[in-house]
Amino acid sequence: MSLLSLLIRADAGGSLGTGHVMRMIALAQAWQARGGRVTLAACECPAALVERLRVEAIGYEALGPVAPGSAADLQRTVELARNLRAGWVAVDGYHFDEEYFKALKAEDFRVLAVDDYGHCETWHADLLINQNLRDVGDTPPSHVGIAGARFLAGPQFALLRREFREGIGGQLPPAAARQRVLITFGGVDPTGGTLQVLQALNEIQDPPLDIKVLAGPANPNLEALRQESSRSPHPIELIAATDDMPALYQWSQRVISAGGSSCYEWMFCGVPGWVTAVAQNQEQIVRILLERRLAGGLATIASLGKSELADSLARWLRASLRRQAALVDGWGALRVAAAMSPVPCWVRPVDINRDARFLFDLANEPSVRTVGSHTQAIAWAEHVAWLQRHGASAHSRLIVIEMLDEGPVGQIRLHEQAGQIWEIGISIQPRHRQAGLASTAIGLAMREMTASADVAGWLARIRSANLASQRLFAKLGFVCEAATSGMQSWILRSATR
Numbered sequence: 001m002s003l004l005s006l007l008i009r010a011d012a013g014g015s016l017g018t019g020h021v022m023r024m025i026a027l028a029q030a031w032q033a034r035g036g037r038v039t040l041a042a043c044e045c046p047a048a049l050v051e052r053l054r055v056e057a058i059g060y061e062a063l064g065p066v067a068p069g070s071a072a073d074l075q076r077t078v079e080l081a082r083n084l085r086a087g088w089v090a091v092d093g094y095h096f097d098e099e100y101f102k103a104l105k106a107e108d109f110r111v112l113a114v115d116d117y118g119h120c121e122t123w124h125a126d127l128l129i130n131q132n133l134r135d136v137g138d139t140p141p142s143h144v145g146i147a148g149a150r151f152l153a154g155p156q157f158a159l160l161r162r163e164f165r166e167g168i169g170g171q172l173p174p175a176a177a178r179q180r181v182l183i184t185f186g187g188v189d190p191t192g193g194t195l196q197v198l199q200a201l202n203e204i205q206d207p208p209l210d211i212k213v214l215a216g217p218a219n220p221n222l223e224a225l226r227q228e229s230s231r232s233p234h235p236i237e238l239i240a241a242t243d244d245m246p247a248l249y250q251w252s253q254r255v256i257s258a259g260g261s262s263c264y265e266w267m268f269c270g271v272p273g274w275v276t277a278v279a280q281n282q283e284q285i286v287r288i289l290l291e292r293r294l295a296g297g298l299a300t301i302a303s304l305g306k307s308e309l310a311d312s313l314a315r316w317l318r319a320s321l322r323r324q325a326a327l328v329d330g331w332g333a334l335r336v337a338a339a340m341s342p343v344p345c346w347v348r349p350v351d352i353n354r355d356a357r358f359l360f361d362l363a364n365e366p367s368v369r370t371v372g373s374h375t376q377a378i379a380w381a382e383h384v385a386w387l388q389r390h391g392a393s394a395h396s397r398l399i400v401i402e403m404l405d406e407g408p409v410g411q412i413r414l415h416e417q418a419g420q421i422w423e424i425g426i427s428i429q430p431r432h433r434q435a436g437l438a439s440t441a442i443g444l445a446m447r448e449m450t451a452s453a454d455v456a457g458w459l460a461r462i463r464s465a466n467l468a469s470q471r472l473f474a475k476l477g478f479v480c481e482a483a484t485s486g487m488q489s490w491i492l493r494s495a496t497r
Contacts (some may be wrong), residue, residue, distance in 0.1 A: 004087025006031045006340075008040040009077050011068050011093055012049050013218055018187030019261040020092045021049055023114070023131075023159035027090060028058045030337035033447055041080055043068045046187075046218060048241055069095035078107055088112060088340055094119050094281065101125055105146065112340065116281040125149060127339055131158040131264065131332060133288040150339060158264035158332040163246050165330040178210040178235075179317060182252035182271075184262055187216040187241075191278045195221045195228060196301055197256055200309035202232045207317055209234040212251065214242060253321060256313070259286035267294070268328040274316050276301045294327070338404045343440040347412065347448065350398035352387050358400075358408045359387065368427045390415070397449060401441040403432065410437075412445045420456040421491075422449060438472050450494070458492040 008028060012021040021040070028038040039059035043066055053060045061080055066072040081089050081104075089104055092114040101124040104111050113125035116132060126146055130153045181201070185193040194215060201211065211234050215225055222240065229236040242248060249255070249269040256274045257263060259282030266273050275297040277286040289295040296316035301309055334346040350359070360383045362368060369375050378386075390396040390413070401410035410428035417423055424445075426438055449455060460478055462469045464486050478490035 005037045005039070005084045006088045006090060007077070007081045007084055007086040008038065008090045008092070009042075009096070010040060010091070011042045011044045011095075012187070013044045013046045014188065015190045016044065016068075016093070016188070017190075017260070018046070018049060018216070018218075020114075021045060022161070022187075023261050024090065024092050025052065025056060025058065026159040026161040026333040027336060028056065029162045030333035031340070032057070033334070033451075034337055034341060034444065035447065037084075039080070039084055039086075041077060043073055052243070068093065069097065069100060074100055074103055078104070081107070081109055090114070091125075096120075098122055098124065110340075112336075117284055119281075123149070127152070127336075129153075129157055129159075129336055131155060131261075132285050133292075133294075133327070152336060152339060155264060155267070155328045156332060157335055158268070158328050159261070159336065160264060160268060160328070160330050160332060162333075163244070164265060164268055166246075178208045180210045180212075180251055180253045181317075182212050182214065182248055182255045183257075184214040184248075184255065185216070185258045185278065186260055186262065188218045188220075189216055189258075189278075190220065191302070192221055193258055193276065193278045193301065194219065195224055196304075196306075196309065197313070198225065198228050198232070198236075200306050200313055201234065202228065203306060203310040204314050204317065205233060206314075209317070211236045212248060213238050214248065215240055254317070258282060259289070263289065263295075264328045264332075268330050270326075272321055273297070274313065278302075335404060338402075341440075343436040344404040345401055345409070345437055345441055345444075346404070347399050347401055347441055347444045350387070350391065350400050350411070352391055355400055355408065356384060356387060359383070359411055362411060362427055362429060365427070365430065367430050397445075399445050399448075401428065401437075403437075406432065410441065412441060414445065414449055417459060420454050421459050422453075422455055422457075423459045423461065425460075439475055442472075442476060455494050457494050460490040462488050462490060464488055 008024045010020040010024045012018045024040060031038050039061055040053055041061040041063055043063045050060055063073060063076045087110055089109045090112040098120045101111060101113060105124045111125040112127040112129065113123050115123065115128055115130045124146055126149055128149060128151045133155060134153055183194055183197055194213060198213060201209065213225060213236060215222055215238060225238055229238050245265060249266055249271055252271055255266045255271050257266060259275050259277045263273065263275060263285060273295040275286050275289055275295045277283045277300055286297065286299060290297055298312055331348055338344045338346040360380060363378050363383060390398055395416040397414040399412040400408050401412065403409050409432040410426065413425040415423045424442060426442060428438060446458065460473045462473065464483060473490045476492065478492045480488050481491045482489040
């Protein structure tokens with residue numbers, strides 16, 4: 001399942017904020033999970049983010065003192081992509097214009113573009129991603145200049161980093177004597193929205209609040225924020241930077257946010273939000289959040305006085321807590337990486353409530369039953385008990401295989417045997433048994449497993465008559481080590497042991 005190298009071109013710092021690089025880290029993680037190599041190139045990137053890239057094993061290349069989006073930037077990006085033998089170049093930023101994308105395509109790279117508000121009239125890209133909430137009836141743009149290009153739109157493609165899926169249970173925190181409020185306006189906040197909101201909150205006596213302010217490491221108003229915090233009637237913790245956003249969302253009962261990519265984080269976490277736009281690219285998402293009553297807030301606060309802002313915030317703070325609608329499921333980056341891959345599938349853990357009926361029908365599919373270790377039909381009660389038993393066991397992993405355009409198409413079961421050997425079982429709907437799907441899905445599941453548990457090796461029990469499965473596991477490197485009673489045991493020892 002070897003993939004071509006991915007080069008990401010994105011910048012951070014100053015007026016650019018940090019959101020472009022942070023969501024590209026999510027894409028990088030998803031590409032790495034498929035066995036691919038990733039390098040991020042930037043003209044501007046704060047040291048803290050460069051360190052984050054190092055921790056994530058993402059390569060980093062500084063393009064030097066050239067203007068982002070310029071001809072010199074393009075020349076250095078093309079040279080780097082050639083040296084890395086990059087199959088894909090992913091570009092995220094508003095300073096990359098139509099000519100920049102057109103030039104990358106002229107070099108025969110496959111190009112992914114991230115679009116927030118249509119800043120290019122025509123997109124010269126193979127894959128165009130817009131993760132934003134969209135108006136009902138919106139259609140994909142007609143201004144994609146590449147034949148066969150794909151457009152992936154909506155919050156199901158929101159690029160959330162791996163730590164959100166791993167660290168959030170999606171439940172509101174318990175009630176407390178003081179409402180716990182998180183303020184986050186991005187990694188830079190050049191317009192001073194954090195300070196403006198904090199000043200307004202300091203005018204509110206009821207309800208009592210506990211406040212955490214995530215200022216961002218490059219916030220130009222840090223000293224003013226410290227002074228405002230010291231005179232506040234509420235306990236305030238000022239945080240310059242964090243490596244654990246999920247923990248902050250888990251602590252908070254409400255979040256006050258700019259209308260950028262962080263909205264998809266607190267929506268995923270189920271935290272009620274109050275939003276406002278502090279940049280042009282945020283206006284659409286704020287408008288739709290307010291129109292659909294998915295958040296409180298104001299279209300803009302740039303011209304508001306302290307009392308007007310305090311009034312809006314106070315009304316929102318006194319309203320009943322309501323869990324956010326589940327518009328973001330956290331798997332967007334994996335979906336996008338699948339769209340970039342020869343076999344557009346991805347894998348995720350089973351959700352019993354969502355997947356039980358699909359897995360029941362799959363388990364009773366005749367072609368699945370005849371090659372399995374148990375050939376009799378399975379009753380619903382037996383199936384649900386099996387799901388619950390394996391779902392609760394530390395020695396089992398139940399995994400759904402999804403195709404990008406089809407939804408669930410198969411399942412993989414991993415079960416730990418003696419000596420940290422994990423047994424693999426796979427079943428796929430007959431109409432989706434296509435070249436490469438099973439081997440790709442198994443490879444993805446094995447990578448996920450080795451990232452989270454000690455694995456000494458892998459085992460597949462295959463019927464002697466099931467030649468297709470024998471060929472599949474032989475292709476994956478398994479070797480038949482035993483055969484008894486019409487069954488064969490195929491083993492793959494872990495290379496890390």
